[in-house]
Amino acid sequence: MGRKERKTSVIEKKKEVTVSLENLGLKIYEQMDKGYFPSIEMPSRSTENIYYDPNFRQFILGDRKVRRTARNIRHIKPFTQLVWAAFFSHELTTQRKTSTLRDVYYSAQAYEMTFKDQQESNNIITDLETILGFSREDFNIFPEERSAVFGDLTIEYTVPGYEGKTLNLTSHPDGVLIGPALTSSEFIETTADKVIAIEKGGLFTRFIEESVHKKFNAILVLTAGQAPRATRHFIRRLNKELNLPVYIFTDGDPWGMHIAMVIISGSANAAHLRELTTPDAKWSGVWATDIVNYKLPTDPLDEVDVKRLYELQRDPRYKDPLWQREIKTFLKIKRKAEQEAFSRYGLTYIVDEYLPAKLKETK
Amino acid sequence: MGRKERKTSVIEKKKEVTVSLENLGLKIYEQMDKGYFPSIEMPSRSTENIYYDPNFRQFILGDRKVRRTARNIRHIKPFTQLVWAAFFSHELTTQRKTSTLRDVYYSAQAYEMTFKDQQESNNIITDLETILGFSREDFNIFPEERSAVFGDLTIEYTVPGYEGKTLNLTSHPDGVLIGPALTSSEFIETTADKVIAIEKGGLFTRFIEESVHKKFNAILVLTAGQAPRATRHFIRRLNKELNLPVYIFTDGDPWGMHIAMVIISGSANAAHLRELTTPDAKWSGVWATDIVNYKLPTDPLDEVDVKRLYELQRDPRYKDPLWQREIKTFLKIKRKAEQEAFSRYGLTYIVDEYLPAKLKETK
Numbered sequence: 001m002g003r004k005e006r007k008t009s010v011i012e013k014k015k016e017v018t019v020s021l022e023n024l025g026l027k028i029y030e031q032m033d034k035g036y037f038p039s040i041e042m043p044s045r046s047t048e049n050i051y052y053d054p055n056f057r058q059f060i061l062g063d064r065k066v067r068r069t070a071r072n073i074r075h076i077k078p079f080t081q082l083v084w085a086a087f088f089s090h091e092l093t094t095q096r097k098t099s100t101l102r103d104v105y106y107s108a109q110a111y112e113m114t115f116k117d118q119q120e121s122n123n124i125i126t127d128l129e130t131i132l133g134f135s136r137e138d139f140n141i142f143p144e145e146r147s148a149v150f151g152d153l154t155i156e157y158t159v160p161g162y163e164g165k166t167l168n169l170t171s172h173p174d175g176v177l178i179g180p181a182l183t184s185s186e187f188i189e190t191t192a193d194k195v196i197a198i199e200k201g202g203l204f205t206r207f208i209e210e211s212v213h214k215k216f217n218a219i220l221v222l223t224a225g226q227a228p229r230a231t232r233h234f235i236r237r238l239n240k241e242l243n244l245p246v247y248i249f250t251d252g253d254p255w256g257m258h259i260a261m262v263i264i265s266g267s268a269n270a271a272h273l274r275e276l277t278t279p280d281a282k283w284s285g286v287w288a289t290d291i292v293n294y295k296l297p298t299d300p301l302d303e304v305d306v307k308r309l310y311e312l313q314r315d316p317r318y319k320d321p322l323w324q325r326e327i328k329t330f331l332k333i334k335r336k337a338e339q340e341a342f343s344r345y346g347l348t349y350i351v352d353e354y355l356p357a358k359l360k361e362t363k
Numbered sequence: 364m365g366r367k368e369r370k371t372s373v374i375e376k377k378k379e380v381t382v383s384l385e386n387l388g389l390k391i392y393e394q395m396d397k398g399y400f401p402s403i404e405m406p407s408r409s410t411e412n413i414y415y416d417p418n419f420r421q422f423i424l425g426d427r428k429v430r431r432t433a434r435n436i437r438h439i440k441p442f443t444q445l446v447w448a449a450f451f452s453h454e455l456t457t458q459r460k461t462s463t464l465r466d467v468y469y470s471a472q473a474y475e476m477t478f479k480d481q482q483e484s485n486n487i488i489t490d491l492e493t494i495l496g497f498s499r500e501d502f503n504i505f506p507e508e509r510s511a512v513f514g515d516l517t518i519e520y521t522v523p524g525y526e527g528k529t530l531n532l533t534s535h536p537d538g539v540l541i542g543p544a545l546t547s548s549e550f551i552e553t554t555a556d557k558v559i560a561i562e563k564g565g566l567f568t569r570f571i572e573e574s575v576h577k578k579f580n581a582i583l584v585l586t587a588g589q590a591p592r593a594t595r596h597f598i599r600r601l602n603k604e605l606n607l608p609v610y611i612f613t614d615g616d617p618w619g620m621h622i623a624m625v626i627i628s629g630s631a632n633a634a635h636l637r638e639l640t641t642p643d644a645k646w647s648g649v650w651a652t653d654i655v656n657y658k659l660p661t662d663p664l665d666e667v668d669v670k671r672l673y674e675l676q677r678d679p680r681y682k683d684p685l686w687q688r689e690i691k692t693f694l695k696i697k698r699k700a701e702q703e704a705f706s707r708y709g710l711t712y713i714v715d716e717y718l719p720a721k722l723k724e725t726k
Binding site for chain 1: 541
C-alpha cells in the first residue's frame with residue numbers, strides 16, 4: 001500500500017467536511033444578503049422514500065425532497081436548530097473536540113437553543129447528515145459504544161497531541177479500542193490479508209490467545225453485539241483502503257445474522273449515507289446449517305426469534321439464496337446456537353477446525 | 364513504588380490460585396484414599412447468612428456452613444460438577460487460556476458433564492469462589508464486558524507472548540481496554556497521584572481530550588455503566604498497590620450513586636470475596652445537591668427511580684450522612700441529571716470548573 005496515498009485520505013476528508021459546513025453557512029448568508037428568506041432542500045427520509053438499491057447493495061433515498069424555509073413560520077424553529085447544529089459541528093471539528101448525541105442536546109442550552117427532547121436534536125443532526133452527505137462521526141459526534149480491533153496494522157494518529165505517532169494494533173493483547181482517535185487515524189502498513197469480525201468479547205479474546213491473527217494473517221475486529229457505526233465505517237475502510245476481504249462470525253440466530261447484515265448492507269435509517277457499509281463482506285457463520293452439520297448444542301427459537309426470521313425473509317437485503325436458505329433452515333430446525341457452543345468440542349475447536357473450514361467455504 | 368515488590372504480586376497470586384486448586388483435589392483424593400465419601404464444606408451464601416460488616420465496609424458471609432458430601436445421593440451431582448469446575452479452572456490457569464461463564468457452560472459438554480442450564484454452572488463457579496476465596500477472574504473466567512483506562516501508568520504483561528513487554532497507558536488516546544491481559548499485568552511506574560473513575564464513554568473521551576490526566580495527575584478509568592468485576596478489581600489494585608485515592612463521577616441519579624457504591628463497597632452476591640471493593644474511594648458527583656447548586660438541566664425522577672432511592676435509604680452501605688443527605692435531596696427535588704448536563708455551560712465547564720471543585724470537596 002502506498003503510504004502517501006493513505007496519509008491524505010483522512011486529512012482530506014476532514015477538510016471536505018469543514019468546507020461543506022462553511023458552504024452551507026455561506027449559502028444561507030447569500031440568500032439573506034439577496035433579501036430572500038433562506039431555505040434548504042434535502043431528500044426526504046420518510047419510509048415511502050427509502051428504497052433498496054441492488055447496485056449500491058444498501059437502502060438509499062428516492063427523489064422526494066423536503067424543503068425548509070424561513071418564510072414558513074412552522075419551519076423557523078427546525079431551520080434555526082439546523083443552522084445551530086451546523087455551527088456547533090463546525091466548532092467541534094475545527095477545535096478538534098469530540099462529542100456525543102446526548103452532549104449535543106445539552107450543549108444547545110449553552111446557546112439558548114432549545115430542543116424539546118433528545119429525539120428532536122438527534123433528528124436535526126440526521127438532517128445535517130442528509131444535507132451534507134457526511135455522517136455525524138465526521139462532525140466529531142461519536143456514539144458511547146466502543147468496540148475493539150487486534151492485528152498487525154500500523155496506524156498513524158491525526159488527533160491533537162498524537163499527530164504523527166504510530167501504533168501497531170497488536171500492542172495491547174486485550175485489543176485496541178475503536179474510538180474517535182483510532183477512527184480518524186491513517187492506515188500505514190499491514191501484513192494481514194483478511195479481516196475477521198467477531199460478535200462476542202470472549203471469543204475475540206480466545207482468537208487473540210490462539211494467535212488467529214498470525215495463523216490466518218488476519219485483523220480481528222470485535223463488534224461487541226451490533227457494531228457501532230464508527231466500527232462499521234472502520235471495517236469498510238479496512239476493506240476499501242487495504243483491499244482486505246471481510247469475514248463475519250456471529251451467533252447462529254436471527255440477531256447474529258442481522259449483525260452481519262448491517263455490517264454488509266447497512267440499515268434503513270442510514271439510507272442517506274454511503275460510508276457505513278461493506279457490501280463484499282461475508283457472513284461466515286454460525287449458520288443454521290452449521291448447527292446441523294456440527295451437531296451444536298442449541299436452544300429452541302422463541303416466538304420473537306421466529307417473528308424476526310419472517311421479517312428478515314421479506315427484507316430486500318436478504319434476497320440472496322444463501323440468506324434465504326439459512327432463514328428457512330432456522331425455521332425448519334427451530335433451534336439457535338451461540339458461538340461458544342463450539343466449546344463442547346474443546347476450547348480451541350472453533351479455531352482449529354471450524355474457522356479454517358468456514359473461511360474456505362465463504363471465500 | 365518498588366518495582367521488585369510489584370513484580371511479585373501478580374505472579375505470586377497466580378501460583379497461590381494453582382496451589383489452592385491442587386490442594387482441593389488432593390483433599391478429595393485423600394478422603395477417598397482413606398475410604399471416606401469425599402465432602403466439602405463452605406460458608407452458606409443464602410440471604411440469611413449475608414451481613415454488612417462495618418470493619419470490612421462490605422457484605423460478608425456469616426457462620427452458617429453448607430456441606431456437600433458424596434455420601435448423600437442428592438449431593439453427588441453438584442459435588443461432581445464442583446470437582447469438574449475446579450479441574451477445568453486448573454486447566455485454564457495452567458494452560459493460560461481465558462474463558463467466560465457462557466463458555467464454561469458449553470465446555471462442560473466436552474467432558475460429558477451436564478448442567479441443566481447456565482445458571483447451574485454459574486452457581487458451581489460461585490461455589491468454587493466461596494471455597495477457595497479467589498474470584499472467577501483468578502481462574503481465568505472473565506466477563507464479556509470491557510471497560511477502559513487512560514493515564515501515565517506503565518504496566519508489564521504476564522500473558523503468553525507478551526511476558527516482560529511494557530505498555531504505558533497513555534499509548535492509545537481512545538483508552539486502553541481492561542481485559543484479561545491488562546488485569547493480570549504488573550504495575551511498574553506512575554506519576555499519577557489519583558484515580559478518577561467516570562461512568563460515561565463520551566465524558567471519558569472528553570477528559571482525555573482536555574488532558575485531565577495531565578492537569579490533575581490522574582489515571583482515568585471508564586466504568587461504562589456498572590463497572591465489570593475485573594475493572595472493580597483493577598481500581599482496587601490502583602488504590603492498594605499504588606496508594607492512589609479514587610474519585611468516582613457518575614450520573615446524578617440512584618443508578619449512578621449505586622455504580623459508585625458497588626466500586627466502593629461491593630455487592631451482596633460477592634459477599635464471599637474480598638478483592639472487589641475499594642472502601643476508601645469517594646463518590647464525587649453528580650450529587651443531588653450539585654443539581655441544585657449548579658442549576659443543572661434535569662429530568663423528573665420516575666416511579667422506578669423513587670422506589671430505588673427508598674431501597675438505597677435502607678441499605679447498610681448507604682448509612683453515612685453524605686449518602687443519606689443526597690438520597691433525601693433526590694427525593695425532595697424529585698429530579699435527576701446526567702453528567703453531560705454540564706455541557707449547558709459549554710463543553711469544557713465540567714473539566715474547568717466542576718471537576719476541580721469536587722476533587723477539593725471530596726478530598
